[in-house]
Amino acid sequence: MIDKVHLETVLEKYKQDFATTQWTDEKYKWEAVKCFQDNWEVNSVDFASMLTNSLAKTENLLASMNFLPSNMIKEFAVRAPEEVRAMFIALFDENEEVFERIEAFKTQSAILLEKYGEGAKQHYQNENAISTYLWLRYPDKYYIYKFGEMKTVAHELSSDYRFKKGAYADNIRNSILLYNEICNELHKDKELVDLLEKHLTPSCYPDPELKTLTIDVGFYISRYYSKKDLISDDSWIPVEYSPEISMEKWIELLNDKEIFTPSSLEIMKRFKDYGGMATCTQLETKYGENKNFYNSGSVSLARRIAEKTGCPHRKDDHENLRWWPILYVGRQASKDDQGSFVWKLRDELAVALDKVDLSKVALYATPPDGKDIHGxxxxxxxxxxxxxxxxxxxxxxxxxxxxxxxxxxxxxxxxxxxxxxxxxxxxxxxxxxxxxxxxxxxxxxxxxxxxxxxxxxxxxxxxxxxxxxxxxxxxxxxxxxxxxxxxxxxxxxxxxxxxxxxxxNPVAAKDHVEAYGKNDFLKEVYMPENRYDTLVAVLKNKQNIILQGPPGVGKTFAAKRLAYSIIGEKDDTRIEFVQFHQSYSYEDFMMGYKPVEDKFELKFGIFYRFCQKAANQPNKEFFFIIDEINRGNLSKIFGELLMLLERDYRGAKVTLAYNGMSFFVPKNLYIIGMMNTADRSLAMIDYALRRRFSFFELEPGFDSDGFLRYRDSLDEETLNELLARVKELNKEISLDKSLGKGFCIGHSYFCGQNEFSEEWLESVVKFEILPMLSEYWFDDPNKLQRWESLLLGVFQ
Known part of the structure; x- marks a missing residue:
């Protein structure tokens, strides 16, 4: 339920602003729908062009600032048109539950990102973007979902619908129910409907079901209305009206069981206990029930009083506004009041309540039947x-x-x-x-x-x-x-x-996860079995390890799968990933004061939060993975944590300078760092941190069983010949006194292909390997030229 009285107040303000600012700024929403409806044809031969044309007017919705879902989905459509076509067909299949369709679209987007992302970290296809596609396709059924907006609207209208971070399924379902209620009220406002129809142009979708108008009203509430301080003074309304009921008459009514039912007395007792003045939200939080219990209960009570006494009541078009002033005076809630309207008991009623026995009236609501009763x-x-x-x-x-x-x-x-x-x-x-x-x-x-x-x-x-x-x-x-x-x-x-x-502190909902063990690791990470066993033993013994090696040996890929293999399943909730850089600091890693609006607040860093998460599940292993660990100023980042990283000091507590709280690194937390040995611009990590980590060298895995199976599955002579050349190249790099084995060429440059093509292989040589060799031998052009001829000669 929503507070319909307050929604009427909102709509009055919305209508005042509609012609001057709102329509001018937000007309593009109706135009975006019209454009999509005019261009969408799922079976189009040129799907990518059709999709681009359909989304041509969604810039403010899908391509503004750093929010890039339309750019990414259009790029995916160019690279994999049939896959993206199938995604939209599934999304628009009304036979399936809406949240499941949204989740499936997100999942497929993540798969496309791995295939075609070309280093992009995000596909941007979140609930907001995907709900926008649904609205564009079915503008008479769906709304645009945005978590912060929905939460603000629900709060502003005192709705029963709750929106919680991480509860995506419930949030989406509640958003549809919430906006359906608002939409129903918009249909009753003839002035607003006429105002919209007057402004619609041929470039706009006609919006017969007012769903787009509902979206815009929600946006208006969230962006503008909720930020206004609606109270200019503390005056109570209505000032001109009184029910003309004396204190003695109130006492008589309070003792009349047909007028003051048990639930009516509960409402009165709770108002009185709260100090005689409260919002329905405050009463709900303190005593139980829901806001509608107090709202509707008060209106029903006032109607019974009017019928019993014949007292005057206000002649207002809105049902509720006629009745509640019999019991209360009121005012709009300010930004400091939780709720939309503050009710205050009429003075005569408040005095009468002191003079009747309410000792047997329940102050707190009892839990529903079947619900455990806990304190x-x-x-x-x-x-x-x-x-x-x-x-x-x-x-x-x-x-x-x-x-x-x-x-x-x-x-x-x-x-x-x-x-x-x-x-x-x-x-x-x-x-x-x-x-x-x-x-x-x-x-x-x-x-x-x-x-x-x-x-x-x-x-x-x-x-x-x-x-x-x-x-x-x-x-x-x-x-x-x-x-x-x-x-x-x-x-x-x-x-x-x-x-x-x-x-x-959201609790991640853990879906079914795929089992993952040693054999799965060896299939994906091209490493001999004995090396894997050694790696696991070293990590478990030291608890901190750095995987070092030349570019292309799959350090990052191996780190995550190493964690999976020890966990026993692909549980990403127990893995955290961060990349160090020169500006990374203790404040980012652990905690520090950050500007928030006009003040500074203490914010907790990624490592602090992950340690707390691991400490909450002491019987499970957690893995903190640090990419480019030697790019950061490690003493600056770790601070007083250096000692706590050691295995012997796991669980030992120190008092943090920022907040005076105890902190420890849990015994079930493992740290995996990665370091590129071929980057000469970086200094080696300092000795204080070095002795707290074991170092494990990852080498090119051209001769591992896993890579040989992969090579044989492609069965391409050109690839085989190139790999032979690269192995010879690695021998020369290893013997080079200015380089060494830490500068060899890794196997991952040649991985990740289900189908072989010479164009791909030649591009790897030209645009990845040769530029790296030019850095290695910038002072020896003859050697560079020789290897360029040897490697490219494979393709002649």
């Missing part, structure tokens, strides 16, 4: 005494019910109420002031202690100020009186905090 707690740790960061995941910890002087802990009843299975938000107080962990109660108090277990450390802790600025949490027990250790959370408060946590 939720905020556990406050003082790092000077103990810290969540010092506890390993899965480790149990006790907390005494009495302090050192034998006195009861503050809010002692909370320690008695906590039960096994209750969920815990782990917070660390001064000087850290962040949520850093999640836990659960494993055993209730035994008269002396309560026992809990840490179940997850947060890769990105949640700052106190972030929580404090959330109006939904303003009545949280900890914020009302922070003196103590264990504080009660309502179901709504816990869910709200968990939403904040999961936005920054």
């Amino acid at each position: 939720y707690w905020w556990l406050n740790a003082n790092p000077k005494i103990w810290s969540f960061s010092d506890i390993a995941v899965g480790e149990e910890q006790s907390y005494t019910l009495y302090n050192d002087n034998g006195n009861k802990r503050r809010i002692f009843q909370n320690f008695l109420d906590a039960k096994a299975g209750d969920q815990i938000i782990g917070y660390e107080s001064n000087p850290i002031k962040k949520i850093v962990a999640l836990g659960k109660v494993v055993a209730e108090q035994d008269g002396e202690k309560i026992y809990f277990e840490k179940i997850e450390g947060l890769s990105v802790p949640i700052d106190y100020q972030t929580l404090k600025e959330c109006p939904e949490l303003e009545r949280m027990e900890y914020f009302r009186n922070p003196q103590g250790s264990l504080f009660k959370l309502t179901n709504g408060e816990f869910d709200f905090i968990m939403d904040l946590i999961r936005e920054e």
Whole structure:
């Protein structure tokens, strides 16, 4: 459900801005649909040209700034037209579920990127882009999906639909339901429909179902309306109206069970408990139920009161606006209020509520039938005494019910109420002031202690100020009186905090992954079996290894597959990849202050977050892969981590300078670095780091069983002859005193081809190998000329 009253307010502003700015700036959306509809023909002989023409007017949607999905999909269509044609046929197949089609399109795009990306790191075919294709094809059914926009619109209109990072399937389904609701309301606004029809031109899609108009309204809410501070003063409305019900009459009504039903009394009690003034969102978070329970319940109650008493009510065209002023005065919510409208109990009603017995009325909503009933707690740790960061995941910890002087802990009843299975938000107080962990109660108090277990450390802790600025949490027990250790959370408060946590610490949904072992590695990475066994043994012994070797031996390719083979499956959630460069810093790697709008915030780096992730699953191996490790200033990047990298110090904790928290490198984390031995512009890594890594030389694998099988599968004499020449070249490079075996030519230059062509092979020689030789022998043109003749002579 959405707040239809507030949507009406939004639409009034939208209509005011439509002719002056909105249509001028956003007309291209209707033109983009018309262009696509006029040009799309999936069976076109020249598919690539047809696709280019169809997407000709989507620049602002698919090709703006660094967002390049149309460029990439058009390039793929040139390189592989039939594959891309099949992708669009599958995407537009309405017999399949929409999210599955989107996922399939993304998967196929990733495959095309590997085949035809030519070094590109991204195919850009994300949910936003793919939903745009769907909308262009079926403009009377679909909308453009954009996570941030959907989340803002849902929040602004107090929608029940939730949008969470990483929950792609639910987000897409909820976006369609949310925009369908908005679209239904647009159809009722004749003034807006007439306004659109007046501005449509022959170059525009007529938009009979108003789906494109709905997209534009959502964009307007997200980009403009949500950023306005709608409140110019604190006046309450309506000022000219009163239901003319005295306090004594309210008491009489409150005792009338036909008027004030149990749910009506619950609404009143919760308003009163919250201080007499709240948004529906705040009540939902604090006491349970959903926003519509409070919204619709209040309107229904007011109607019954009007029928019973004959009191005057407002003559408003909108149903809700006639009735809620009987119970409340209200105002639009400001940016500091969570929700869209603030309701305040009428003074006479508020006084009457103090004079009736509400002790048997439920303050908190009961969980639905079949749902486990658990308690939720905020556990406050003082790092000077103990810290969540010092506890390993899965480790149990006790907390005494009495302090050192034998006195009861503050809010002692909370320690008695906590039960096994209750969920815990782990917070660390001064000087850290962040949520850093999640836990659960494993055993209730035994008269002396309560026992809990840490179940997850947060890769990105949640700052106190972030929580404090959330109006939904303003009545949280900890914020009302922070003196103590264990504080009660309502179901709504816990869910709200968990939403904040999961936005920054998403749990990756693990799909079925393919098994991968030693034999799979040897099929793909051209390395002798005994060398593989040695490599695995060295890595497991040292836990840090650098794969070094000349260009083209497949260091990066081998690193990831080495990780797969040890994990036992192709689980990318347990692998992280980063590339060092001269500007890379500790702030990027671990943590540092970064500008955010008009201030600086502490941001956690990729290695910090990955270590926390590994620590949360101590029984599984995790791999951190660093490409071009010797390109970075390693002392600057690693800082105080140098000691922690050593195997003997894994699990040892240090206090970080930036935030005062404990940190350790988990024992189940392996680090794999790659280093190009042929790059003379780079210095060798310093000795302090060198002794913490083992070094493993990757050599050209022309004689490995795997490469020989690959060569034989192509069965091409030209290739065989060229490979023989390259092996001779490598011998000469190895014997060259100014070069050595670290400058040899690797086998990967000749890999990755399912079908052989001399054009491809000759281009490898001309544009990859010979330019490298010209660098090697820039001072010996005769040697360069000789090898150029030998290598190109293969093709004569």
